[in-house]
Amino acid sequence: DTEVTQTPKHLVMGMTNKKSLKCEQHMGHRAMYWYKQKAKKPPELMFVYSYEKLSINESVPSRFSPECPNSSLLNLHLHALQPEDSALYLCASSRSRENTGELFFGEGSRLTVL
């Protein structure tokens, strides 16, 4: 099983809402990532978790709050977002952050901020 599952697939929210994106993998991977992808652009790294600890935050605004409750789950909590935050949010995992292994991506959550 090389699957990374993301929910919801689509999310529409207002600027005052609080919502969360969820990501799950059951490959025993210990590194998990959030990427943001705008239309016709490559993915950009947001956060890296290694062994359930946040190891990289690429200067992401605090209105995005990641959480890794256990080794299989990764959440991205959203609060007071701006319309320019509308994008495809991709979750990925790899065996470990230090490993030479592959990154496996989910199908993404399409976020629209009104």
Place this chain on the structure above:
Amino acid sequence: KQEVTQIPAALSVPEGENLVLNCSFTDSAIYNLQWFRQDPGKGLTSLLLIQSSQREQTSGRLNASLDKSSGRSTLYIAASQPGDSATYLCAVRSGGGADGLTFGKGTHLIIQP
């Protein structure tokens, strides 16, 4: 800072042709290089992973090569099919097994039936 460039940005060819997509990177101290496929509005599907010590990897009709010293990789697609139409992304993991991947902007490929 690592930069990844993909050429061409877009490519349209008739079905059945063999084709080559190019990827170059500025810092040769990479850990590995990964080729992905992305269909419109979808996530990324991993196609091939080449470790820094390897020269090439093959999967079915796909062959990826790596020349680390010159900072180049190519993805060769044999006998192209309409189902190969997608955006192909090249991404490098920089030396030290660092942090995520640095992506190129992709090649948008259309295979004409």
